[in-house]
Amino acid sequence: MAAEETIELKLPSRLESIDEAVNEALNFASEIGFSEEAFYPIDMAVREAVTNAVKHGNLLDETINVEIAFSNPNGDFFITIRDFGTGFEVEEIPDPTNPENLLKATGRGILFIRTFMDEVEWSQHPQGGMIIKMLKKQ
Amino acid sequence: MAELNISERQAGDITILDLSGKVTIGEGSIALRSTIRRLLGEGKSKILLNLGSVGYIDSSGIGELVSSFTAVNKEGGTLKLLNLTQKIQDLLAITKLLTVFDVFDSEADALGSYS
Numbered sequence: 001m002a003a004e005e006t007i008e009l010k011l012p013s014r015l016e017s018i019d020e021a022v023n024e025a026l027n028f029a030s031e032i033g034f035s036e037e038a039f040y041p042i043d044m045a046v047r048e049a050v051t052n053a054v055k056h057g058n059l060l061d062e063t064i065n066v067e068i069a070f071s072n073p074n075g076d077f078f079i080t081i082r083d084f085g086t087g088f089e090v091e092e093i094p095d096p097t098n099p100e101n102l103l104k105a106t107g108r109g110i111l112f113i114r115t116f117m118d119e120v121e122w123s124q125h126p127q128g129g130m131i132i133k134m135l136k137k138q
Numbered sequence: 139m140a141e142l143n144i145s146e147r148q149a150g151d152i153t154i155l156d157l158s159g160k161v162t163i164g165e166g167s168i169a170l171r172s173t174i175r176r177l178l179g180e181g182k183s184k185i186l187l188n189l190g191s192v193g194y195i196d197s198s199g200i201g202e203l204v205s206s207f208t209a210v211n212k213e214g215g216t217l218k219l220l221n222l223t224q225k226i227q228d229l230l231a232i233t234k235l236l237t238v239f240d241v242f243d244s245e246a247d248a249l250g251s252y253s
Contacts, residue, residue, distance in 0.1 A: 015164045040225070047196050051163055097234040103208055105201040108233055112197050115232055 004072055005032075010065040011050075013058035013083075021050040021068055025079065032072040034138065041116035042077065042136055048109035049081045049132050057083025057130055077136040084129040090122040142166035142192075144173050149249050152184045153177055154220075158191035161199030170199075174206045174217075183215020184252050188245070190221030200229055207239065216240075220248050 007028055011017035025046040026039050034042070050066060058064040067082040096107045114120055119135040142159040155173060160166050177185060187203070189195075195203075203219075210217040218240040222230065230236045242248035 018163065044196065047162070051196070051198070055163070097232075102234060102238055103204055105205045105208075106197075108197040108200055111232065112229070 006069060006071040009068040011054075011068065012062040013054040013060055013064050013066055014062050015054065015060070017054055017066060018047055018050045021066075021081075022046050024068075025070060028070040028072075029077055029136075032075070032077065034077060034136075038077075038136060045113045045116040045120075045134055045136070046079065046081075048112045049079070049134065052109055052132075053081050053083035053085075053130075056088075057085030059085065075138045077138070079134045079136075080131055081134075082125055082129055082131040087124050087128075087130045142169045144169060146173075151182075152186055152249055152252050153182045154186045154188060154245070156188045156191070160194040161192055161202060162194065162196045163198035167198050167202040170202050170206060174209060178209065178213050178215070183210055183213045185210055185215065185217045186220055186245075186248050186252075187217065188220045189223065189226055192223065192226065195226055195229065200233060200235070204235065204238070216252065218242065218248055218251065220245055 007024065009021065009024060011020060022043050025042055029038060029042050050068070053066040054060060058066060064084050069080045071078045090110065093110055094101050094107060096102070096104065096111055101107065113134065117134040118137045121133045123131055125131045142157060142161055142165065145156040147154040147156065157170070161170060174185070207217045220242050222241055230239065240251065242251065
């Protein structure tokens with residue numbers, strides 16, 4: 001098992017930061033010993049979570065950063081992503097698989113995050129903004 | 139190189155769009171939206187999206203497929219999907235959108251379904 005390490009990133013809230021965060025996540029996953037089979041689910045979950053943070057949280061305001069941290073407790077991949085938006089209650093996000101929501105253009109990101117990660121938790125950060133914590137097991 | 143390349147073919151009154159690359163938030167989704175809008179503006183409302191060479195799609199891309207579907211329906215047309223990769227098929231299953239889209243593995247079958 002790789003030694004425990006942490007990487008922290010602060011990226012401006014623009015669409016280009018999404019690919020940058022995904023690339024960093026995949027590099028980290030590789031370094032801590034994840035197989036390539038895990039890259040796609042990690043890619044999807046990080047992409048959706050960073051998209052939510054830069055677009056819906058920080059409203060694409062490039063003067064505001066998204067704060068991202070990767071670590072590997074017990075060999076797993078632990079990811080936190082924080083924005084500085086007004087926040088939301090995850091339980092209040094409409095279920096995109098309800099028949100009445102199927103033809104909506106948005107609202108599927110959280111479903112994908114839950115699908116591709118083993119554990120996910122959203123909370124309001126004490127100093128403002130939302131923080132998502134995600135775990136992908138080795 | 140563009141994130142998403144879209145080539146256009148015509149089979150009778152059906153327009154086939156061969157997509158290759160990534161349909162993700164930003165450039166890829168916008169390219170698809172622009173193409174569908176242009177086709178509808180030209181009166182071409184029977185559209186078949188060939189997704190066989192789309193290596194990656196995110197929730198924005200899935201949303202763009204749904205938007206394209208509803209925009210085409212609104213104009214009295216039909217949008218169908220061809221050659222789903224396993225990843226796209228899985229995402230459409232997770233989102234229950236396989237119940238919405240007409241999906242084909244064979245171009246001939248897809249074209250025949252419009253008549």
